[in-house]
Amino acid sequence: xxxxxxxxxxxxxxxxxxxxxxxxxxxxxxxxxxxxxxxxxxxxxxxxxxxxxxxxxxxxxxxxxxxxxxxxxxxxxxxxxxxxxxxxxxxxxxxxxxxxxxxxxxxxxxxxxxxxxxxxxxxxxxxxxxxxxxxxxxxxxxxxxxxxxxxxxxxxxxxxxxxxxxxxxxxxxxxxxxxxxxxxxxxxxxxxxxxxxxxxxxxxxxxxxx
Numbered sequence: 001x002x003x004x005x006x007x008x009x010x011x012x013x014x015x016x017x018x019x020x021x022x023x024x025x026x027x028x029x030x031x032x033x034x035x036x037x038x039x040x041x042x043x044x045x046x047x048x049x050x051x052x053x054x055x056x057x058x059x060x061x062x063x064x065x066x067x068x069x070x071x072x073x074x075x076x077x078x079x080x081x082x083x084x085x086x087x088x089x090x091x092x093x094x095x096x097x098x099x100x101x102x103x104x105x106x107x108x109x110x111x112x113x114x115x116x117x118x119x120x121x122x123x124x125x126x127x128x129x130x131x132x133x134x135x136x137x138x139x140x141x142x143x144x145x146x147x148x149x150x151x152x153x154x155x156x157x158x159x160x161x162x163x164x165x166x167x168x169x170x171x172x173x174x175x176x177x178x179x180x181x182x183x184x185x186x187x188x189x190x191x192x193x194x195x196x197x198x199x200x201x202x203x204x205x206x207x208x209x210x
Contacts, residue, residue, distance in 0.1 A: 001146045001171075001201055002041045008197065013187050022126070025102035029054075033167040038185050043102050044172040053177045057192045060205040063161070064093060064110070067131060068140040070158035077153045085164040086114035092140040093121035095133040101125060105112070106169055107142050113165050132158065143204070149204030171205070172193050 007017035020040045023031065025046050030056060031037035067090045070079050090111055097104040098120070111118050121139050124130065130141040131151045148159055173192050175185065191197050 002150075002205060003205060004200070005197070006189065007050050008200075009188055009191050011183075013190065015085060016184055016187060024100050024125070026100070028174070035176065038182070039173050039175045039188055041171065041173050042107075042177040044170045044174065046102060054058075054174045055177050056172045056174050057189065058170060058172040059192070060171055060202050062205060063145040064107070064167055065143055065145060065159045066092070066162055067134050067142055067143050067148075067151075067157055068088075070156055073155040074158075075155065077155050078148065078151060079155075079158045081158045081160045084144050085162045086110050086162040087116050087161055087164065089140070089142065089162060090114070090118050093117060093138065095122040095124065095130055095139045095141040096120040096144060097127070097130070097149065097162060098123045098125045103144060104168065110162070120192070146205050164187055 002020050005089050006020045012017055014045075016106065021037075023040070025042050028040035028042045029046070032040055040154055041059070044058065054144060058135065070081075096107060097100050099105075108118070122133055122137070126134070127147055128150065129143070130143045131147055131154070133139050135154060135156055142162065143159075173188075175181070175189075
C-alpha cells in the first residue's frame with residue numbers, strides 16, 4: 001500500500017521524489033521521533049510506544065490470510081479458498097515474520113487466543129518473502145491482506161481467510177504533531193485523506209470476496 005501511495009503522490013506532484021522504506025514498527029517510531037522520516041505507514045494501535053507525539057490519518061483495517069500452494073493452479077490468478085481457523089493453520093509448516101516485527105506480535109497473539117503456540121519453519125523480515133517462500137518451498141504463510149493485492153496474479157497460490165478469532169488491525173499514516181508541515185507533507189496528507197485514494201487502499205488491503 002505504501003508503494004501505491006508513493007506512486008500516486010509522485011504522479012500528482014512530479015516535483016516530489018518519494019522514498020519508500022521497509023521498516024519495523026519501532027524503527028518507524030524512532031525515525032519519526034528523530035525527524036528522519038516525514039511520515040510512516042503502520043499500526044496505529046502502537047501510537048505513543050516510541051515516545052513521540054504523533055498524529056494519525058487512518059487508512060484501512062488489516063485482515064489476515066493463510067497462503068498455501070493451490071491444489072490446482074487457478075486460471076486467473078490467486079484463488080480464494082474460504083476460511084481456516086488459526087488453530088488449524090498452526091498445524092501447517094509456517095513462514096512468519098521475525099519477532100521484532102509488530103505483525104508477528106499480532107499473529108502470535110491470534111495463535112495464543114486460539115489456544116495454540118507455533119514454532120515457525122521459516123522466518124523473514126520481508127513481507128514479500130512470505131509469499132515467495134510458499135511459491136518456491138514447502139511452507140504456508142500468514143500474510144496481511146495488503147500482500148494479497150501484490151500477488152493476485154500468482155495462480156499457484158491459494159488464500160484462506162483466518163478466523164476464530166477474526167482480526168482487524170487499524171493501519172494508518174503517522175507523523176509528528178506540528179503546527180505547520182512542509183509543502184511535501186501537506187501534499188501527502190491531502191492524498192492520504194482523499195476519498196478516491198482511501199477506496200483504492202481498501203481494495204488492496206485484503207477486503208476480498210471469493
